[in-house]
Amino acid sequence: MSAMSRPVIGRQPPLELAEAEVLKPDGTYVRLSDLWAGSPSLLIFLRHFGCMGCSQHVNELTPRLLELHRLGLRTIFVGNGEPRYIDGFIERHALQDKKVEIVTDPSLQAFTAMHLVRSWWATLGPRALLGFVRAFFAGHRQTWLMGDGSQQGGSLLVNGNGDVAYYYCNSNLGDRAPTVEVVDVALRLLLRHGKSLA
Amino acid sequence: MEAFIHVANVLYLFSYLVRDILWLRILTVIAASCLIPFFYSRPEPLMAPIYWNLLFTGINLVQIYILLLERKPVQLNEEEQQLYRMVFRALKPREMLKLLKLATWTTETSGQRIIEQDATLNNLMVVYSGNASVQVGEKEVAKLKDGQFMGEMSYLTDSKTNASVVAQTPLRYVSWSKDQLRNFLGRNPDLRATLQMILGVDLVAKVNA
Numbered sequence: 001m002s003a004m005s006r007p008v009i010g011r012q013p014p015l016e017l018a019e020a021e022v023l024k025p026d027g028t029y030v031r032l033s034d035l036w037a038g039s040p041s042l043l044i045f046l047r048h049f050g051c052m053g054c055s056q057h058v059n060e061l062t063p064r065l066l067e068l069h070r071l072g073l074r075t076i077f078v079g080n081g082e083p084r085y086i087d088g089f090i091e092r093h094a095l096q097d098k099k100v101e102i103v104t105d106p107s108l109q110a111f112t113a114m115h116l117v118r119s120w121w122a123t124l125g126p127r128a129l130l131g132f133v134r135a136f137f138a139g140h141r142q143t144w145l146m147g148d149g150s151q152q153g154g155s156l157l158v159n160g161n162g163d164v165a166y167y168y169c170n171s172n173l174g175d176r177a178p179t180v181e182v183v184d185v186a187l188r189l190l191l192r193h194g195k196s197l198a
Numbered sequence: 199m200e201a202f203i204h205v206a207n208v209l210y211l212f213s214y215l216v217r218d219i220l221w222l223r224i225l226t227v228i229a230a231s232c233l234i235p236f237f238y239s240r241p242e243p244l245m246a247p248i249y250w251n252l253l254f255t256g257i258n259l260v261q262i263y264i265l266l267l268e269r270k271p272v273q274l275n276e277e278e279q280q281l282y283r284m285v286f287r288a289l290k291p292r293e294m295l296k297l298l299k300l301a302t303w304t305t306e307t308s309g310q311r312i313i314e315q316d317a318t319l320n321n322l323m324v325v326y327s328g329n330a331s332v333q334v335g336e337k338e339v340a341k342l343k344d345g346q347f348m349g350e351m352s353y354l355t356d357s358k359t360n361a362s363v364v365a366q367t368p369l370r371y372v373s374w375s376k377d378q379l380r381n382f383l384g385r386n387p388d389l390r391a392t393l394q395m396i397l398g399v400d401l402v403a404k405v406n407a
Contacts, residue, residue: 067398068398180387
């Protein structure tokens with residue numbers, strides 16, 4: 001695994017990312033690489049747990065989660081607030097039965113290893129405000145700050161061999177990997193790794 | 199002439215109260231039509247507001263025409279209706295119609311090979327009626343029936359087929375050219391997402407069978 005570099009498609013994720021430790025809801029630590037080991041995995045790095053933009057992102061992904069799980073994809077949401085915010089996040093987004101694992105990285109070591117943007121301009125600048133307005137018109141509401149407000153999110157898809165299949169770094173609050181693009185890549189790698197189908 | 203300004207504003211008031219965009223635009227057009235004579239009847243006709251209102255009215259008339267076209271009932275024949283109910287319920291009827299315009303209906307006799315193994319497949323297909331056998335070599339690995347896709351793996355992965363499909367009964371199916379379909383879906387992102395979901399559901403059903 002290469003060090004000090006951003007994830008590159010077709011290669012193993014950077015060492016710092018694989019070794020980054022995140023918190024499970026019960027407060028125990030787990031390495032990210034242990035979460036994606038042995039199975040194609042989609043990691044969605046969120047902003048804080050109360051973020052409106054992330055609420056919209058999760059809302060777009062949720063209808064596909066069970067289907068992707070049944071095809072063999074593990075989905076992991078990585079937040080950056082305290083573990084005590086995770087239960088509320090699950091309840092707000094009705095994720096109880098969606099077969100998704102939620103962890104958090106208050107130290108931001110995983111976010112840094114992913115080379116994700118950390119900037120107040122990305123949270124409060126014009127593009128971010130436009131994203132905020134779009135999310136508001138889509139019916140999403142801002143709760144209070146539940147993590148680092150300047151940290152932006154991203155997406156990482158790791159195939160069954162532990163190589164990066166997709167990487168996206170959100171540029172601001174309203175930016176995210178297009179769901180249809182992520183699912184396209186996920187379906188392709190699941191089919192290549194999965195059973196023979198019709 | 200003073201009455202026109204009051205009539206126009208009452209119409210604007212009603213346009214703000216309605217929730218249907220078509221009614222909103224119709225009321226706005228009528229209101230603008232009342233404002234134009236009012237502005238013209240001033241001691242010095244106010245041409246700037248007249249021209250702006252003419253422009254807004256023109257835009258609204260075009261949008262009204264588009265809305266009326268979109269609201270025309272969608273006519274699907276019996277087969278199309280059945281296919282829609284079986285497979286494409288997640289689409290809006292008008293989206294189904296657009297998709298069907300690109301489709302080809304084919305009927306094959308029993309025993310006919312629909313898909314060859316290790317071939318480059320240029321189509322995505324869905325079974326309308328009949329049964330088919332999915333074979334790897336000479337061994338049957340799955341059966342296909344009404345409402346199931348054929349060639350979806352090849353479509354999603356862009357790789358050669360890993361199995362052949364042989365009709366076990368007279369088989370009627372619908373097919374789309376991969377390139378045409380991709381171009382079309384590229385211009386219709388919402389439809390692309392919905393079709394992706396439909397294919398995903400089909401895949402899940404096959405994997406869990």
